[in-house]
Amino acid sequence: MFAGHDQGAENWACIASLIETCKLCGVEPQAYLTDVLTKLVNLWPTSRLDELMPWAWAKGHAAHLAA
Numbered sequence: 001m002f003a004g005h006d007q008g009a010e011n012w013a014c015i016a017s018l019i020e021t022c023k024l025c026g027v028e029p030q031a032y033l034t035d036v037l038t039k040l041v042n043l044w045p046t047s048r049l050d051e052l053m054p055w056a057w058a059k060g061h062a063a064h065l066a067a
Helices: 006-024 029-041 046-052 054-060
Strands: none
Touching: 006 029, 006 054, 029 046, 029 054, 046 054
């Protein structure tokens, strides 16, 4: 509705879903997004993308879990 374009709305829905999944998994969204985006920019292997999902990411980043 406020995205200005259908593709923008779809992209926003993906981001919002990812943030809410972080919250459900007890992961602090900003720390998660910062780490994952940094890894992707630094050419994280596509064969290991499953490791970047919030539920998998939480296992290795206990310091960034939401209280």
